[in-house]
Amino acid sequence: MTAPVLEVRDLKKSFGGIGAVNGVSFEVRAGEILGLIGPNGSGKSTLFNCILGQLAPSSGEVRIDGRPITGMRPCDLNRLGIGRTFQLLQVFPQLTVRENLILAGQEHRGSMWSRLLGRRDAGLGAAADRMIEFFRLAALAAEKAGSLSYGQQKLLDVAMAFMAGPRLVLLDEPAGGVNPTMLAGLRERLREINAVDRATFVVIEHNMEFVMSLCTRVMVMAEGKLLAMGTPAEVRANPAVIEAYLGH
Amino acid sequence: MRPILLFVGVALLIAAPFGLKPYGIYLLSLWAVMTIAAIGLNLTLGYAGQISLAQGAFVGIGAYTAALLTTQGWPLAAAFAAATLICFAVGWLLGYPALRVAHHYLAFVTLSFATLVFLVLRNEEWLTRGVYGITGIPRPALLGWSTRAPLDFYFFCLGVLTLVSLVTWRLIRSPWGRAFTALRENPMRASSLGVDTRRYTLMAFAIGSALGGVGGVLYAPLVQFIEPGAFALGLSLNLLLMVIVGGTGRFFGPFLGAAISVLLPEWLRFGEGLYLIGYAVCVVVLLAFCPAGLLGLAERLRRPASS
Numbered sequence: 001m002t003a004p005v006l007e008v009r010d011l012k013k014s015f016g017g018i019g020a021v022n023g024v025s026f027e028v029r030a031g032e033i034l035g036l037i038g039p040n041g042s043g044k045s046t047l048f049n050c051i052l053g054q055l056a057p058s059s060g061e062v063r064i065d066g067r068p069i070t071g072m073r074p075c076d077l078n079r080l081g082i083g084r085t086f087q088l089l090q091v092f093p094q095l096t097v098r099e100n101l102i103l104a105g106q107e108h109r110g111s112m113w114s115r116l117l118g119r120r121d122a123g124l125g126a127a128a129d130r131m132i133e134f135f136r137l138a139a140l141a142a143e144k145a146g147s148l149s150y151g152q153q154k155l156l157d158v159a160m161a162f163m164a165g166p167r168l169v170l171l172d173e174p175a176g177g178v179n180p181t182m183l184a185g186l187r188e189r190l191r192e193i194n195a196v197d198r199a200t201f202v203v204i205e206h207n208m209e210f211v212m213s214l215c216t217r218v219m220v221m222a223e224g225k226l227l228a229m230g231t232p233a234e235v236r237a238n239p240a241v242i243e244a245y246l247g248h
Numbered sequence: 249m250r251p252i253l254l255f256v257g258v259a260l261l262i263a264a265p266f267g268l269k270p271y272g273i274y275l276l277s278l279w280a281v282m283t284i285a286a287i288g289l290n291l292t293l294g295y296a297g298q299i300s301l302a303q304g305a306f307v308g309i310g311a312y313t314a315a316l317l318t319t320q321g322w323p324l325a326a327a328f329a330a331a332t333l334i335c336f337a338v339g340w341l342l343g344y345p346a347l348r349v350a351h352h353y354l355a356f357v358t359l360s361f362a363t364l365v366f367l368v369l370r371n372e373e374w375l376t377r378g379v380y381g382i383t384g385i386p387r388p389a390l391l392g393w394s395t396r397a398p399l400d401f402y403f404f405c406l407g408v409l410t411l412v413s414l415v416t417w418r419l420i421r422s423p424w425g426r427a428f429t430a431l432r433e434n435p436m437r438a439s440s441l442g443v444d445t446r447r448y449t450l451m452a453f454a455i456g457s458a459l460g461g462v463g464g465v466l467y468a469p470l471v472q473f474i475e476p477g478a479f480a481l482g483l484s485l486n487l488l489l490m491v492i493v494g495g496t497g498r499f500f501g502p503f504l505g506a507a508i509s510v511l512l513p514e515w516l517r518f519g520e521g522l523y524l525i526g527y528a529v530c531v532v533v534l535l536a537f538c539p540a541g542l543l544g545l546a547e548r549l550r551r552p553a554s555s
Contacts, residue, residue: 054436078442090437092430103430106423107442115423122423160441 288459310464339457
């Protein structure tokens with residue numbers, strides 16, 4: 001049996017004595033789409049930040065393919081094939097859509113010196129154009145990212161996370177502020193990448209319809225702890241989850 | 249439109265010194281030297297977003313390296329090599345605080361460094377001759393071409409400026425330039441996309457500082473007498489002003505900014521005792537109405553409807 005893609009063991013993070021994540025353990029298997037839901041302040045984003053090196057966990061361990069990665073820098077983790085998006089929109093407004101995508105891939109190729117002396121598009125022009133096509137952003141390729149609508153920037157943000165062909169991507173509220181038509185498109189894109197490239201996802205999201213239709217498993221957090229884990233149907237029927245989060 | 253402007257600019261720079269008195273040619277040469285140092289600061293501050301109040305100190309290190317070596321009989325080429333290496337290394341080290349602090353805190357760290365360099369230049373008399381300065385700095389000869397006359401030395405400076413411009417242009421058009429911009433706009437997102445923000449921050453400091461050193465190597469034979477006061481905090485602030493007035497993060501910003509800083513006070517000399525006040529008023533008015541600098545103003549004028 002192969003090791004899980006992502007393995008989190010008893011992860012804890014506290015800020016000045018207040019526990020944001022209070023001992024969370026779970027595994028993510030290759031190829032699955034794991035949804036992560038829970039009320040605001042339940043520690044979902046903090047958990048992401050601890051896994052991805054933006055925050056140092058207070059205790060606990062994170063493994064990728066069985067290798068401990070605790071303490072590694074975000075840029076090194078990314079180069080191991082782990083992508084992410086942030087809860088708040090994070091594109092580079094002064095760069096064009098195409099430049100944003102090239103940037104998202106360029107550090108994965110060659111050495112720093114080859115990037116200094118090599119081509120301007122780092123050999124990624126065609127890949128960027130394919131990604132632009134795939135996310136239906138072709139009309140906007142030469143626009144500065146800052147001039148796009150919120151929903152379009154959100155799509156670009158997600159597209160950037162996939163530029164380097166990651167094996168595991170952690171998406172923090174990809175659907176937030178995206179209109180229903182675009183959202184259906186985003187779901188299709190994610191399904192396709194999951195199916196074709198065998199990429200594994202963990203998705204934080206408040207849009208239940210989106211989570212339940214996209215994810216193969218759903219994990220529920222409340223007050224920094226794991227409340228439930230199971231298929232979308234199981235989680236929906238779980239009385240504790242209904243009590244804490246879903247309501248009626 | 250752009251290539252024509254560039255062509256006209258180069259033609260003007262070549263034609264400008266003819267018919268000028270030696271002082272006018274000196275000012276043009278000073279402009280070229282300051283532009284080189286400002287290009288370096290523009291890389292650190294404008295593209296990579298790391299503020300530095302120490303660029304003048306690197307000009308000082310470059311100038312003293314050139315003065316000490318060439319008065320001992322070394323060729324200026326050796327001074328270029330030594331100053332570039334020293335300033336690159338020292339700039340790299342100065343980058344480390346930038347990994348921990350940003351914005352005005354970083355300004356204070358670099359300001360302290362500038363003061364430290366000034367004190368070393370003034371107090372370490374065994375090396376720098378302290379406040380007496382170094383005199384008789386020779387101008388170089390290249391393959392039999394002596395640059396002793398003001399006109400020749402101006403063209404030498406212009407040649408080095410051209411070289412620096414081409415290298416910098418190549419740098420900011422490479423993936424590094426994109427990584428610098430990402431570092432400036434959003435370091436957290438950049439690092440989540442695999443950008444080694446630590447290495448790029450240090451590189452931005454090191455390369456920008458090295459260009460300050462290159463400017464300094466030219467400054468010494470230009471003025472032929474250097475003393476520590478020329479490289480005190482005032483020069484660093486002046487270089488910062490050049491970058492901001494020209495247009496931060498815009499390639500031709502330093503060229504314009506240095507022209508304003510070097511030439512405008514001279515044009516205002518008709519105001520006699522008041523000329524520096526007039527200069528200050530011009531700068532305040534410009535920055536109050538156009539914080540993006542002259543090139544930002546030009547962009548705004550070209551497409552007034554969109555903003």
